Amino acid sequence: MAGKSSKNGSVTGAMISRDAEFRQSLNEILQERPDFISLDVEIAVPFMEISDNELSDLKVMNPEIIFLDLEDDPHIGLKFAQYLSESGELRTLVGVGPELSNELLLQAMQSGISEYLPKPIDAESLNAAIERLWRRTGRKAAVEERAPGKMIAVFSPKGGSGSTTLAVNLAVQINRLTRDRTLILDLDLELGETALHLGIEPRFSVVDLIRNFHRADSGLLASYIERHESGVEVLAAPIKPADVEMVSEDQILNILQFLKHHYDYIIVDTPKSFGATTLSAFEQADQMFLLTAADLPSLRNMMRCLPLLQNLDPRRGPEWMRLIVNRYESKGMISLGEVESMLGMKVFWTLRNDYEAVLLSANTGEPIVLTGGSDFARDVRALSAEITGVKSLKDAPKNWLRNMVGKPLKGVKMPAVVATQQEAIAHE
């Protein structure tokens, strides 16, 4: 295997340099690249002081590309390059540093360095070197490679239905399963709470991105994004309610398209209104999750919205919009069959009612999929596995549940789709 790389093109990289100026300019140049070489290992000590821990980081992350600054000591640096290229995995080494004599350049190539760039580096020559490397190693040019990410919008017409809880936990779990770049986008510009659910205090918000979008690039985007410790990234709602009127449909559309080219998954928490922001999110979404509780007020609200939602884009297949019943209780007053016949739509998934666990997670800012063995967490994990096709074996359920797969529960007639959900939970 030639290093870690996510399926939509994010590439694991490493940088070994004591030169702060070089480290900063490398970071800036890489941020502009559409293939997202992320510097997951950064070593900033002299070669002789590189510790076992740092070597072990390199081994674990197994970067596909390593930027190695020889300036400190070109001779020792070349020995280190040789060590890296001989230590198992196939890696791409890019050397930087002082102008080298022909003899040293030859030695650099023999040590496994495929490209050498004298410092200071500039974007043009670095990008050209990387593209040459990718061509040589059979990787497609960066721009060709990145396919737009998948956007999933979570919507509920009734307040307090759990859309933020679902959006946040879904994003965290999808990211855990795939390790693909995953963004939570909070489009509830007035009262968005995704950051709160993640225990994050965002410095910037999606409104800052909207305001500065005319000069949006990857670097600017990075400065507005918060990264949660789980690895998921967040573009939060503003702390003070934003004036939603100032955001036009075109602005939001442009931003959504821009984000799709930077992330593999974008989970959008939408507000409870049909303003420009919400409609644009629906338009751009590859998948819509409609969330409802199985109670009359929620179902009535959903019934009133459905005609509008179904008319949004008649060209899309019925699977584009899927119904999820939240706070589900198998002994609830309204059965899933009744929900289906009221709404004229199949129930795609159920998320069980788990009041205390869900509330605790929201109050502590710790997504429940990371902490809890709660029913709700299990259902979200299974849903994430279904979406991504990645079945995690980590939290394997007890055998008794495995034995229950495919068996209907006594006295309960399950819609086919919920049987699929049980299977997914058992695969977890």
Ligand SMILES: Nc1ncnc2c1ncn2[C@@H]1O[C@H](COP(=O)(O)OP(=O)(O)OP(=O)(O)O)[C@@H](O)[C@H]1O
């Ligand atoms: N499956 C569940 N079991 C128990 N409680 C839940 C469940 N899902 C959500 N809740 C609770 O419901 C409340 C509302 O959840 P949440 O804030 O996610 O909903 P929302 O649709 O985003 O609401 P808002 O209209 O404020 O945006 C929270 O107190 C949350 O803890």
Ligand SMILES: [Mg+2]
């Ligand atoms: Mg909400």
